[in-house]
Amino acid sequence: MATDPAPERPNIRQVAARAGVSHMTVSRVLNDAPNIRPDTRDRVLAAIAELNYRPSNAARALATQRHQRIGVLMESHFAYGPTHTLRGIELAAGEADYSVTSVTLRAEDPAGPREGIEQLSAQGVDGICVIAPRSTSLSALRQIEFRVPVVVVKSDRDPTFVTVSADQRMGTNLLVDHLAELGHRDILHLAGPLDWLDARARERAFHERAKAWKLAERPIVVGDWSADFAYEYALGLKRRPDYTAIFAANDESALGLIHGFSERGISVPDEMSIVGFDDLPMTAHFLPPLTTVRQDFHAIGAKALEIVIAAAKGRDVPQRTRLPIELVRRRSAAAPRGGLG
Structure with missing residues (x-):
């Protein structure tokens, strides 16, 4: 039938x-x-x-009242740190049975942060992780009323947002201490763009640590994170520098410096020590291999996800979380061997 x-x-x-x-x-x-x-x-x-x-x-x-979905608002998807932080969020979300929806901001669009939040909210999210490393983006986010918990990946304590980051001060101190212990007393800082929160944190920490070591006072050089800028800077020096070491704000800048000084006939590290920041996968293969500090971007992303999920479930979360940074000694820094002036 x-x-x-x-x-x-x-x-x-x-x-x-x-x-x-x-x-x-x-x-x-x-x-x-x-x-x-x-x-x-x-x-x-x-x-x-x-x-x-x-x-x-x-x-x-x-x-x-939960969707098992976390939103990520991101800018500078081309940069190594933000990209790998997002990947850390995605991997941790999969293990926690959450999905991730991400929106990438356009730097030239001032309405981007608000529109990005609206896009994420329309898709139903339990919380939002923000990987927006520029101060202008963060200022725009302060004008938005959020209906879900928000965690921001940034180095400094923030009066508005819960934050997660690697310890930028710790990383800077490790590098300055390493150079000073090698005997350097005149160190140049090639900074990143100071609208970037990490670049500003490293610049402030450098000045404080240099003062503690009584190093020579010297204006910083503000770069754009790129190897090209650093390379052109090294080539464009009108005379051989009198400082003996450079703390570059990221590994790509350090690579450009090594290239530029090599073409100038200034040997690294025999005549100029150079250190970087991040420990990109290729830094062990620079010539010479780069001394730097390692920040674990996947761990930063995983911790941001852990905290935003806890906040979405109504649990108490720390206002600020900083993950440790590790010094990686290689061969681009050595004791100074005579002046270059």
């Missing part, structure tokens, strides 16, 4: 037709997105109830 087929489960387009809205509007209602008119929301919820529409993910979200 034949049996009647099971009734077809209603789908989101049927809910949209019943409510007289688009299926995207239904999705936004299910994800509790902001900026939906109350009467529209009521019509959609009524249609959902009438049709008994309950996809599994939406049912869980409606029941628990």
Whole structure:
């Protein structure tokens, strides 16, 4: 005897037709997105109830008020640190049975942070991790009222946001101490762009540590993180420098310096010691291999995810978390061997 087929489960387009809205509007209602008119929301919820529409993910979200999804707002997706921090978030999220939705900001768009948050909110997120390393982006985020917990990857304590980062001061101190212990008393700092929070943190820490060691006072050089800038700087010096070491704010800048000084006939480290920051995978293969400090971007991302999930579940979380940094000694720094002036 034949049996009647099971009734077809209603789908989101049927809910949209019943409510007289688009299926995207239904999705936004299910994800509790902001900026939906109350009467529209009521019509959609009524249609959902009438049709008994309950996809599994939406049912869980409606029941628990959690979506098992974390949003990531990111800029500078081309930079090594932000990219690998995002990867750390994604790997940790998979282990925690969460999904990740990311939005990348456009540096030239002043409305980017607000639009990015709206995009993430429309997709239904339990919390947001922000990897926005420039102070201008962070200032824009302070003007936004968030409905979910937010964790920002930044080095300094922040009055508005919970923060996670590697300990930039610790990393800078390790490098300055290493050079000073080798005997250097005149060290140049080639900084990153000072709109970047990590560059500013390293610059401040450098000045403080240099003062503690009573090193020669010398203006910093502000770069743009790139090997090209550092290379051109080294080539463009009008005379052989009288400082004996350079603390470059990142490994790419250190690479450009090594290249430029090599073409100038200034040997690293025999005549000039150079150290970097980050420990990129290729730094062991620079000529000479680069002395630097290692910050674990995957661990930073994993910790940011752990904290934002805890906050989304209503748990107490630390206002500031700093992960340790490790000095990696290689062959680009040595004791000074006579003046270069």
